[in-house]
Amino acid sequence: MSHKRIPKRKAAIAVGGVAALGAAALLLPQANASQDGGARGGASTARTLKADDANDLAARLSKLLGDAFAGSYYDSANRQLVVNVTDVSGDDNNVVVQAKKAGAEVREVDNSTAELQAAARTLRTKATIPGTAWAVDPRTNKILVTADSTVTGTRWDRLESTVDGLGSGMATVKKSAGTFKTFVSGGDAIFGGGARCSLGFNVTAGDGSPAFLTAGHCGVAAQQWSDAQNGAPIATVDQATFPGNGDFALVKYDDPNTQAPSEVNVGGGQSVQILQAAEATVGQQVFRMGSTTGLHDGQVLGLDATVNYPEGTVTGLIQTDVCAEPGDSGGSLFTQDGSAVGLTSGGSGDCTSGGETFFQPVTTALAATGATLGDAGAGGQQAGGDQAGGDQIGGGQEAGAGAGDGSDGAGAADDPSGADASNGQASGTGQAPGTGHASGTGNAGRSGRSELTDTH
CATH class of the missing domain: 3.30.300.50 (GMP Synthetase; Chain A, domain 3)
Structure with a gap:
């Protein structure tokens, strides 16, 4: 199958091999995408929008409407932005009229x-x-x-x-039938101090060196990380936040010449190039790749979520219904068109019964660490070998992202002995639900574990 070209500034999705067909189908627009509630009010002049465009419009309308703005969400079934407003006198209200002219579906609600x-x-x-x-x-x-x-x-x-x-x-x-935790254990991953975690996205640190983002509870569990269990360290934690105002860590590659491609490997020879970070939008379809359960998708359910883990409270997260299992902590959450959205933090449930999952917004992590998305390094060889034309074991995952030798880069902090919760370490109590083990932008994968499984 030839690869699908996506508009400039967006990601290109390269497809190769029979195993990638499932992932390709998932990443294509879904006519039957579920939606919990659609636009109200019947016939509308609201414009048809992509999720990213709807997010941009929502940001503009939030400023335009001021105190009358009471949130917004993306109606994926009708591909429209729905904007909530309060304290308006009706359609004659000038800002509401402007919001409608801008292409949004406007509805009046009770809570500001x-x-x-x-x-x-x-x-x-x-x-x-x-x-x-x-x-x-x-x-x-x-x-x-x-x-x-x-x-x-x-x-x-x-x-x-x-x-x-x-x-x-x-x-x-x-x-919820499950238990909130940071997923620890299972799956191919990056390793450090007895913990196992996922690489999220490769980035360039503020000093220009190659690095990657992962979960903060992984960053406090160990300072040095390897691409193989008991292997030599290849990266060192530079910054980590957990618990508190987020769950993210910046980990710098020890070799400044490490080539860290800005892409997410989704298995089966398919990768999604990541060229930008984007804010999540409620109702938006998102994807996660995990070395434990493969590729799954779902919807964003809420923003600025607060989660009370056993290790402490974490604020500012994204809530979704994307399933996950142990082996996902720190991995990537992204969109069909290649925008980096989140890093796996935690949640409950599994990919049989479902559950709640929470992600650290990538935009917040980038701002806090001073890192930027995009290829880093001086073109050095990847830690686990070159891309080999996107036909690597496990679907062309690159070790350069920090996961190699049986490591999908995804994983979740796996500390079988139970890390000390007082130190914020990802312990056996925690298993970050996450969406993305190997999803990391370039992790070495292992065959058989990066299965492409549709959650729907």
């Missing part, structure tokens, strides 16, 4: 952004309980609160009482 943010602060103050998470869901105009299976008895009563105290119509509570 300020009210939702205040409710989230109340939850942070009164209900920071391990095993809970919350994020604003613009499709329902409420805060979606999720409690895992450990939240029972007095802790459940406390959560329920806090939610009730927010007032009617402000939040909903969902019970």
Whole structure:
């Protein structure tokens, strides 16, 4: 199959081999993409938009509408941007008229952004309980609160009482059958200090050296990382944040000549070139590649999510319904057109029963570390061998990204002995749900594990 050309500035998807056909089908537009709630109001003059374009329009309309803006989401079924507004007098309101002319579907809702943010602060103050998470869901105009299976008895009563105290119509509570954790174990990966994690995206550090992003709980679990279990280190942690305001780490390659291509290997000889970072949009379709479960897709459910892991609280995450299993921590979340969106943080469930997953926004990680997306290094040979025409074992994964020899670069901090939670290490309690093991922009893969599996 020849490769599909995608508009300039976007990624090119190269397809090779029979095993890649499943991934190719996933990465092509899906006519039956699921959508929890669509645009309201029947017939509309809203424009048909790509998710990235909808995100750009939402950012502009947020400034235009000011306090009247109450969030937005992407209606993937109709390919339209839906914008929530409050405190408007009707269609004669000038800014609403302008929003409609700009191509958005506009609907009036009850809860303002300020009210939702205040409710989230109340939850942070009164209900920071391990095993809970919350994020604003613009499709329902409420805060979606999720409690895992450990939240029972007095802790459940406390959560329920806090939610009730927010007032009617402000939040909903969902019970999860799983347990929130940072996925640790399983899958081919990068290795460090008894931990196993995934490479997310190759980047260029602020000093111009080649580096990669991964989960922060991996970065605090070990300082040096190898592309093979018990192998010699090839990269050293430069910065790491976990828990707290994010879950991300910048890891620099020890060899300044390391070639670190800006792409995600999705197996079967197929790779997605990454040329830009993008903010997530609720309702947007996203993809993750994992060495444990292969390629899966899903939707963004919420933004600025707060997750209370056993190791501590992490804020500012992306909530999705993309499935994941142990071996995913730190891996990449990306879009069909090649935008880097997130790094696997944690969640619950698996790819049989589903679950909730949370990701660190790439844009925030880049801003905090001073790194930039794009090829780095001086053209040195990749750690596990050259790309070989995209026909490597495991689908043409490149070791240059930090994963080699049986390493999909994806993995999740795998610390069988249980890292010290007080140090924020990814311990046996944590397994980041994640979307992307080998997904790293260039990880060496192993045959048989990078299966291309459709979640739908």
